[in-house]
Amino acid sequence: MRIVVITGGSRGIGRSAAQHCARAGMGVVVTFQHRQDAAADLVGEIVSEGGSAVALRLDVGDCSAFPAFRARLEQILSEHWDARRIDALVNNAGHGLFHPIDSVSEAEFDGLMRVHLKGPFFLTQTLLPLLADGGQILNLTSATTRVATAGVAPYAAFKGGLEVLTRYMAKEFGVRGIRANAIAPGAIRTELGGGLPAPFEALLASQTALGRIGEPEDVGRVIAAMLSGANGWINAQTIEVAGGYVI
Numbered sequence: 001m002r003i004v005v006i007t008g009g010s011r012g013i014g015r016s017a018a019q020h021c022a023r024a025g026m027g028v029v030v031t032f033q034h035r036q037d038a039a040a041d042l043v044g045e046i047v048s049e050g051g052s053a054v055a056l057r058l059d060v061g062d063c064s065a066f067p068a069f070r071a072r073l074e075q076i077l078s079e080h081w082d083a084r085r086i087d088a089l090v091n092n093a094g095h096g097l098f099h100p101i102d103s104v105s106e107a108e109f110d111g112l113m114r115v116h117l118k119g120p121f122f123l124t125q126t127l128l129p130l131l132a133d134g135g136q137i138l139n140l141t142s143a144t145t146r147v148a149t150a151g152v153a154p155y156a157a158f159k160g161g162l163e164v165l166t167r168y169m170a171k172e173f174g175v176r177g178i179r180a181n182a183i184a185p186g187a188i189r190t191e192l193g194g195g196l197p198a199p200f201e202a203l204l205a206s207q208t209a210l211g212r213i214g215e216p217e218d219v220g221r222v223i224a225a226m227l228s229g230a231n232g233w234i235n236a237q238t239i240e241v242a243g244g245y246v247i
């Protein structure tokens with residue numbers, strides 16, 4: 001059985017990705033930060049559908065916690081799946097911030113950097129010895145790296161950095177057959193950054209060829225397809241999943 005680790009799997013896009021991966025027959029490890037209840041509900045739902053999943057707490061913004069997370073993950077792999085390796089890591093966890101550049105505090109900037117760039121870098125480094133040869137890394141970025149959107153400058157800048165990092169991961173890990181791609185959603189209806197105000201949602205929908213904003217499933221099923229489909233020659237790409245946003 002292939003096993004995937006999805007950070008931030010308790011809600012939103014990560015939750016949908018976990019559901020679709022489990023339905024595709026993968027064992028799923030989801031992480032949560034605060035919402036243990038939501039993560040437990042998800043695990044219960046997957047198990048009731050005949051799948052297998054485990055939820056672990058992890059703060060992606062705290063690199064000092066990563067060695068202990070790896071040790072716990074190794075234990076879980078052994079106990080639940082009699083396995084020593086994972087087949088994929090999805091760096092999905094994150095939070096949003098809607099502030100123009102002239103009002104972003106240094107603490108807010110650093111918090112976004114830790115979660116969206118430093119965290120994925122060092123979590124990937126920490127889990128790399130557990131990632132099977134031929135495995136995959138998916139990094140969740142954002143269409144805001146392509147379309148400048150007032151109010152999300154530091155978030156978009158770190159997502160842009162993560163897209164560059166994705167190509168470097170592909171470059172350095174290719175020797176082991178490990179691929180790395182970025183999935184860049186457009187606006188998706190989740191709790192990120194407190195959710196989208198209705199007028200902003202209407203504007204984004206009007207700028208999208210398919211005439212609406214996305215739902216978590218629109219991205220979750222793409223993540224599962226990337227991890228299960230016959231797409232082994234897709235590598236080092238940023239794949240926008242946005243319904244045709246600002247084209």
Ligand SMILES: NC(=O)c1ccc[n+]([C@@H]2O[C@H](COP(=O)([O-])OP(=O)(O)OC[C@H]3O[C@@H](n4cnc5c(N)ncnc54)[C@H](OP(=O)(O)O)[C@@H]3O)[C@@H](O)[C@H]2O)c1
Binds near residue numbers: 060092185189191
């Ligand atoms: N929604 C969008 O419009 C959109 C667009 C482009 C890209 N994205 C990206 O897609 C990813 C998922 O976003 P989403 O919209 O699904 O967000 P969401 O609904 O707010 O869910 C965020 C998830 O990340 C977890 N999380 C947040 N901060 C964390 C931290 N420091 N350490 C560990 N886990 C943390 C949350 O855990 P708890 O439940 O425990 O709090 C939750 O599981 C993010 O990287 C986001 O930047 C989203």
